[in-house]
Amino acid sequence: MDKDKYFLNEKPGKLTYSGVFKRIDDWTRARSLWVVAYGTGCGAIEIRPTFTSRFDAERLGMRMAGTPRQADVIIISGYLTVKTLKRVIRVYEQMQSPKYVVALGACPINGGMYYDSYNAINKLDLYLPVDVWVTGCMPRPEAILAGFKRLQELIDSGRADGWKKYIENLDWYRENQKKIIKNWRMPNYNW
Amino acid sequence: MAFFTASILLILIGLYAVLVKRNIMKIVIGLSLMDTGVNLLIVSLGFIRGRTAPIINVKDLLFNTSSKVVDPLPQALVLTAIVIGVAVTAVALSIVMLMYSKKGTLEIDEYKELKW
Amino acid sequence: MVARIFYAFLILLGGIAYGLLLGGISRKITARLQNRRGPTIFQNFIDVWKLFRKKTAISHGVMFYLAPMFRLVGGAGTFLLVPIVVGHPYLSNFSFGGDLIVIMYFMVLGCLGMALGAAESGHPHSPIAVTRGLSLMAGYELPFVVSVVVLMIADKTTTVEGIVRAQQGGILHWHIFTHPFAAAAAFISLLGMMMSYPFQVVMAPQEIPIGPPTEYSSSFLSYMFSGRSVFAVAKYVLFMDLFLGGATNLGWAFLKTFLIFLWPLFITNVFPRFKLEQAVSFFWTWPTLIGLIDLIRIYIVR
Amino acid sequence: MRKLIAIAFLLILGFFMLKIVSVFPFGEERWGVSRHYVDKGIEENRASNLVTSIVVNYRGFDTLGEVTVLFLAATALAFLLATCKCRKKYERIEASLTLKTASDILYPLLILFGAYIFIHGHLTPGGGFQGGTVIASAVMLMLLSHFTFHPNHRALSTIEGLAGIIFVLIGFAGFIWGGSFLANNILPLGHWNRLFSAGVIPLIYIAIGFKVGAELSGLITDMYKVTKEEE
C-alpha cells in the first residue's frame, strides 16, 4: 500500500491537519456537506423532501452537488443491484477526498426484502466503506436527517475516515467488487 | 424599268425560297435564282438606250465610240458574277449531297443540331 | 504606489468577503422566500474553506489548471478597475488603468479563462454551458451597451469617474432618474449578467448540472467561487457608479450595492426559466427597445 | 403565317431596292470610268471586244480571282465528295444508240467550237469562260451517254493547274518586263480586229479556256462519279 501515491499522508512542510487548521477543516467539512444522491432504489423518493422546504437539509449546510467531482457525500438510497454497483463504485472513485458514504434502508445492510435476489447485493460494506447506515424500509426524511447529523458529528470529531480505509484496503475491496462484477472493464482507481 | 422590276422580283423570289422553303434543294435553287436576278439587274443597269454591243468589229465604231456602245463594264462584272454564282452553286450542291448522305433527307428541320 | 497596492489588496479581500457574504444572504433570503430556514449567511465562507482544504484535486491539463486563476484575476481585475469612491486615494482603486470601455472588455477575460479551462476538461457539459453563457452574453450585452452608450454620449466621457461626477448634486441627477429607460435596460441586462432566473441557462441545474465547472473540484472550485463572488461585486459597484451616482464613502457604497444586489435576487426567486433562444430574443427586443428610447432621445437632443 | 411574314419582309426589301434603282432611269447614259475603256480601249489593248479588254486586262485581276473561284469550287467539290457515300437514287439505263452516235459525233465538234470561242475571245462575243463551258458541256454529253467514258482525272487536274499557272506567269511576265502585274505591253499589240492582236489577251483567254474547260469537266465528273460509284 503506497500511502504517498494516494496522498493519505500529509505533505511534509505544508499546512498540516494538526492543530487549529485541522479543527477548522473538520468543522467546515461537517457544515458543508455536498451530496451526490445516487437514487439506486426506492430511497430516491425520500431524498427530495429531505432537501426541500419541509425538512430543509440546507440549513445544515448541505446541498446537492451536480457532479461527483464536487461532492463530499454519496447517498446509496436503497437496494443496490450488481449493475448499479459498478456505477456507484465509479462515482465514488471520482469524488475527491475526504468523502463519505451514507447508506439508506435495510437493503444495503443485508439485502432487505431482496436478500435472496440473484442480482441485489446483500452487504454494501463489502464493496464500499460506509460511514453511516440509516435503517428503515425506507427511512423517512427525519431519519435521514438524523443520519446526516450523525455523519456531521463523526466528521467534526475526525472519525469519519471510511475513505482512508477504502484506500488502505483497496485490494480487498477490489477483490470483492470483482467477485460480483463479472465484466469489470473499469479504469484504475485514481485516489 | 420593267427589267429592273423583273430582276428585283427574281431576287425576291429567290429570297422567298430561302426564307420559306423547307427543302434544301429548293433553298439552293432560291440562291441560284437570286444570283440570276442580280446578274440581270447588273446587265440592265449597264444598258443605254439605242446603243450597240461594245464590240468594235466595224470601222464605224472606232470613232466616237462612247456615243455608240453600251457600258461594257457591267457586262464584264456580270461575267465574273456569273462564274462566281456557278462556283457557289457547285459548292452548295456538293454540301447538299454531303448532307443528304449523312441523314438521308433534305428536310431543313432535320438539320438543327447546331442551335442556341 | 506600494501603499496603493497594499490597499488594493485589502479592498480586494474585502470585496471577496463582501461577495461571499452577499451570496450567503441571497441563499438565506431565497430560503426564507421558500418557507425554509436556510443556511447561515456565512455558509459560502464555510463552503469556500472546505473546498480549499479538500485533500485532493484533479486536473485535466494546463488550461484546466490555470483557468481558476484566470477567473479570479479577471474578477479581481474588474473589481479593481471600477472606482468604489471616486476621488478617494485608495477607494478609487486602479481606475486610472482604463475607462469604461476597458472595463467592459476586461470583464470578459475572466469568463474566457474559465471557459477555456472548462472546455479542456473534456466534459461535454462544459462547452454546452460555455456556449450558452457566451450566447447569453451576446444577448444581454446589447441592452447594456445601449444604455452605456447613452451615458457616454450624455456625459461626453467614457470614464467611470466622469460618469459619476456627472451625477453629483442631488439624487435626481442620478442616471437612474435622468435616463430612466437606459437604466431600465441596463438593469434588465443585469439579470442576465448575474445569470439569475429567468436567465439561468448557463448553470442550468436541470439538464447540465452546474455548467462549465463540471469537472472542477476542491481548491480549483474555491478559487472560482471567490472569483465569481468578487466579479458580482464588481458589477454591483459598476452599476452603482453608472446609475446610482457612485458613492461618497464606503457606507453609501455598501448600501447602494446591496440595493442593486437585491434586484436580481427578487426577480430570480419568482420567475421560471427561459430557454436560451428565448433569453437572447428577449434581450434583443424588449430591454433593447426600452434602452433605444433614451438612445434616440440622446441622439435628437444632442 | 411564316409565308406572310416572309412576303412582308421581302416586299419592304423590294421597296427599298426599287427606290434605289429608281434613281437610275433605265437606259440612261451614265458614264463612269468605263468611258475610258470605251474611248481608249482599242488604243491601249487592240482588242475589238471591249468586254474582253476589260475582263482580261483592265480588270484582269478580277478575272484571276474568278478563275480562282472556279478552281476553288472544283477543289472544294472534289474534296467534299471524295469520300462521300452518297446514296443512289435510281437505276441507270444504257443510253440509246442514237444518242451515243450523235454524241460521238458532237463531242469533237463541241470541243472545237469551244476552242474557237476562246481563241476568238478578243474579237467576238465570248471568251475563255464561254469556250470552257462549251467544252465542259461536251464532256457532260459524253458522260451522260457513255457508261464507259472516263475523262483522265490526272490530266484534267494537270491542265487545270498548268493553265492557272500560265495565267499567273503571264501576269508575272508583265511584272518583270512590263513594269506591272498583268501589264499588256510585253507582246506586240498587233492590229485591230486581227486574230494575232491584243497582246497577251488571247493567251490569257486560251489559258482560261483550258482551265475552265478542265475545271468544269472535272466538276461534272466528280459529281457524276459520286453517284456512279455506288453501283
Place this chain on the structure above:
Amino acid sequence: MVNPILIIAITLASAFFIGILQVYSKLWARLFFFLTLVFDFFAAGANFYGFLSGRITEPILVKIGGFPPPIGINLLVGKPEAAIGFLIFTIALLGAYHWERKGFPEPQGKIMVLFLLLSLGAAGITFTGDFFNLFVFIEITSIAAYGLVASAKTEKSVEAAFKYMVVGSISSTFILLSVVFLYKATGSLNMMDIASRIRNISLTPIYILILLMFLAGLLIELEVFPINGWALDVYQGADPVVVAVLAGAVVKAFYLVFLKAGTYLTLPSFFTLSLIFGGGTYLVSQFIAWRQKDVKRFLGYSSVAQLGLLILSAGFFLNPTLPAFSKHLIGASIVLFIFNHSFAKSSLFLLADNVKSSQLHGWRGILNKNPLFKFIFSTSVFSITGVPPFPGFWAKLLLIFAIPKNCSWVIGLILVGALGEIVYYYRLFREASEGEGEKVGTNLAAPLTGAILLIGAGLVAWKMFATQMGIMFNSTILLLLAFSIAIYILGFSRILQWAGSLAVVGYGIYRMVPEMGANLHGFFLALVLVGSALLLLATYPTSKRTSWTFYPAYLVVVFSMAGLVLARNWLTLFVFWELMSWASFVLINMGSRAKKAAWIYAIFSAIGAYSMLAGIYLLPGLSLTHLKVAGIMVPLLLVTGFLVKMATAPLHVWARDAYGESPDEFTPLLSGIISKMGVFGSLIAILYVIGNISSGPSFRYILGWLGALTAFFMTLIAVFQDDLKRLLAYSSVGQVGYILIGLAIASPLGWNAALYHTVNHFIFKGLLFVAAAGIIYRVGTSYMPRMGGLIRRMPLTFLSTLVAIIALAGIPPISGFAGKWLLYSALIEKGWIFITVVTFLASTVAFLYCFKILHSVFLGQLQEENSNVKEVPFPLAIVEAILFVSLGVLGAFPRLLLDPINRVFAGIPGMESPGFHYEKTLGVVSNLGHWNALFLMVFFVGSFLLALIFFAITSARVKKVGQLDVGYSGEVPKSPEDLHFGYGLYDHFRKAVKWFIYPMVTKIWEGIYEWISAFAEIVRRIYTGNVNTYAAYVILISIIIFYFFTGVK
C-alpha cells in the same frame, strides 16, 4: 518591301501548282504548301516591318496592268493592311502547322489548296483597293471557307457549312448589288476614287441606302447580333483549326473592310450604327454565353462579342469629333484588340482541338493533365478577359480612356459586358481545373506560339502605352516582378524556390527601406513587404501540393501590392490592383477544392475592378491628390472597387470560399495583407475624393453603417461555421468591417484606429491562418468537429492561437484591444451612436466564435485519429512565435505602433493632431477617456502570477487524470468521440438569431445570376438552328437598318 501583288500571285500560282502536284506526290505538295505559307509570312512580315521601322512611309499602291487607280484594279497597302496581312499569314501558318501535326483530312492536296486560298482571299480582302475586286476576294474567301467548314464531314460541320453558305450568299448578294449601285451612282469602283467622288455629290437618302446595303452585307460577315447564328454554328460545328483561322484571321480582314467602308464611304450614321450593332452584339453575346454548355460555341459567343467591341471601337475611331489623342488611343486599342483576339482565340480553338469532348463537362480537369496546356489556356483566357499585362488588358484600358466623357454610358456597357465575359470564361476555367480529367492531345506548338506572342505583345504594349496613359512604374518594382517570374525556373526544387523567394523579398525590403514608413504609402509598403516576408517564411512546409507557379504568383501578388501602395496615380494603382487580383486568383485556384471559390473570386474581383475603373475614368484627374468631383457616382464606383477586396457586405459573397478553400499557405496573405489593399484604397478614396464631395459626410456615414453591418453579420455567420478556415474567413471579413468604420469616421482618432487595427489584424489573423495551415497540415482536415484536444499535441500553436484570439476578441492586455478602444472612442466622439451599439454587439458576438476555435480545435477531447499528430512544422512555429510575441509587446506598448501612425498622418491636413495624447498614469488619453496599456499588462500578468504561486503553494495535491476520466453518470466512456462536443456547437444560438443569418445577400447574388442566365436562355433561343430563320433575321435586320438610317419612308 515586297510587292503585295507578289504575295497574292505567288500564292495563287502555288495553289494551282499544288493542285497538280497533289495528284503525283503528297509529300511534295505538302512541302510546297508550307513553303508558300512561309514565303507569305515573311513577305507580309517584311512589309509590316517596313512600315513599323519607318522605311516605308507611304502606302504601297500597286497598279495592276499598269493602269492608274480609277481605270484599273489596284492594291493599296498601308500600315493597317500590312499589319492585318501579316496577322493573317501568321495565323494561317500556325493553323496549317497545327493541322499538319494533327493530320490533314483526305484528300490532303485539296484541303491544302482550300486552306491556301482561304488565307489568300483574306489577304486579298485586306489589300485590295477596289470594291468589285473586294467582292471577288470575299467570294474566294467564302467558298474556301464553306469547303473548309465542311471539311470535318461530320453532320454538324456540314450543317454549319450549309447555313454559312446560305447566309453568306445573301451577304454577298447585298455586297455585289451595292457595289454595282455604287458604280452606277459614282461611276467608279475604286475605293479612293469613290471616296473622293462621294464627297462631291450630295448624299441623298438613296445614296445612303446604297451605302447601307453595303454595310448590311458587311455586318452579316462581321457576325453582329442577331444575324450571327450562322457564325456560332460554324464555330461549334467546324474543325477547330478552321475556326481558329476564321476567327483569328479572316474576320479581321472583314473588320478592316468595315473600317475602310467607314473611312471611304462617308456614311453619316456610321457612328450610331456601329454603336448600336457593336455594343448590342458585345453586350448580348457576353451574357448569352452564360448558359452555353458547348465549349466551342461558347468560344464562338466570345468571338462574336469581341468583334462587337471592335465594331464599337471602329465607330469611335472614325468619329470625326474625337480629339487626336483619343483617336490615337483607340487606334492602338483596336490594334491590340485584334492582336489579342486573334492569337488568344486561335490558341483556345487549337486547344479545343486537343480535347476530345467539346462539352463543358468534357473539359473537366483537363488542365491538370498537362502543364503546357494549362499555361496556354490560362494565358489565352487571361488575355481575352483583360488581365494585365496581357494585350487584352491594355486594349480595354486604352479604349475606355479614349472614349469621350459625354459617352460615358458606353463605358458602362463595355464594363458590364466584360463582367459577363469573366463569368463564363472563368466558369470554363473552373471546370477545366477541377479534378482529374481525360488525357489531352499534345499538339500544342501552335497555340504555345500564340501564347508566347500574347505575352510578348502584352509587354510591348505595357512599354508603349503605359507612359502615354500616364501610368508610372517604379523601376524597382518592375525589377522585383521580373525576379518573381524568374523564380519559376527554380521550381524543380521547392526549397530552392522558397529560399529564392525569401531572397527576392529580402532584396525588395532592402531596396525599399528608404520608402517605408515616411507617409501613408510608405506605411502600407512596410506592412506589405515585411508582412509578406513573414508569411512567406511560413509557406514552405505546407506548399507540397502546389505547383511550380505557387511562389512566382505569390511574389507577383506581393510586389504588385508594393507597386499599388507606392502608386501616385490612380491608373497605376489600378494596373497593380488588377495584377494583384489576378495573381491571387491563380493562387486561390490552386486549392484543390477552391475552383468554384476562385470563380466567384474572379467575378467579384472583376466587379470591383471594373467599377473602380469606371470611377477612375470619371475622375477629373489621375493623380493622387484632392480631386473635385460632382455627384456621388464617382466615389461610389471607386469605393465599390475597394470594398470588394475588403469583402464588405454585400460584396462579401466571395470571401467565405476564397478564404476557406484557397491553399493554406496563401490564405494568411489573402486575409492579412491583400484585404488591406482595400483598406488602403478606401483610405485614399475617402481622403482625396469623398472628402471633397458635398455629400461626403453622409456618404461616409453610410460607409460606416456598411462596416458595422459587415462586422455584425459576418461575425454572426462566423459563429456557425464548422470549417476552421471558413470561420476565420468570416471573422476576417468582420474585422475588416471595423477597419472600414474607422476609415469612415475620418477623424484623427478614427483613422488611427483603422490603421492600428489594420496592422493588428494582419498580425493576429496572419497568425491564426498560419496556425490553421499548420493544423490542417498535421491533422489533415479543416473540419473542426473532427479535431479537439490538440493542446496536448501542439502547445506552442495553442499558446499563440490563444494570444491571437484574445487580440481578435479585443480583450485588454493583448494588443487587439487598442484598435477597439480607439474605434469606440472615435465613434463616441463622432456621435455615431447606433453604429457604436452595433459594433459593440458585433464584438461581443465575436467571443462566441473565438471560443469555438479554441474549444473545437485545441480543447475538449483529443480524437483517436489525432493522437499522434506533432507540433506544427518548424518554420510555421517560428512565424507563430514572432507574431504572438509582437502581439504581446504591442499590447503592453501600443505607442510602438501609434507613433508611426501619427507620423503618417502628420502630413495630412486636418489630421496633424492624433486626437489623443499620452500621460504617465493614465496612459493614452483621448478627449473622452483613457487607457493605460502597460499598467493593464503588468497588473494582469502580475496578479495572475501571484494567484498562481499562491495556489501552487497552498492548494491540495493535484493529479492529472486521464482524458476520458470525466464525471459521466458513473458510466465509463468508450471513446473521445462520444465526449467531444464539436458539431453544432451553437445550435441553440442559431435558433435565437435565425432571422439574422438567413443568407439573404448570397441569395440575392444567386438570384441575379439566375435571372441573367434565364434571360440569356430566352435570348439565345432566337438562334433556332433553322436556316430559314437565320435568313429571315438577315432580311429583318437589313430592313430595319434601311428604315431607320435613311430618310426613305
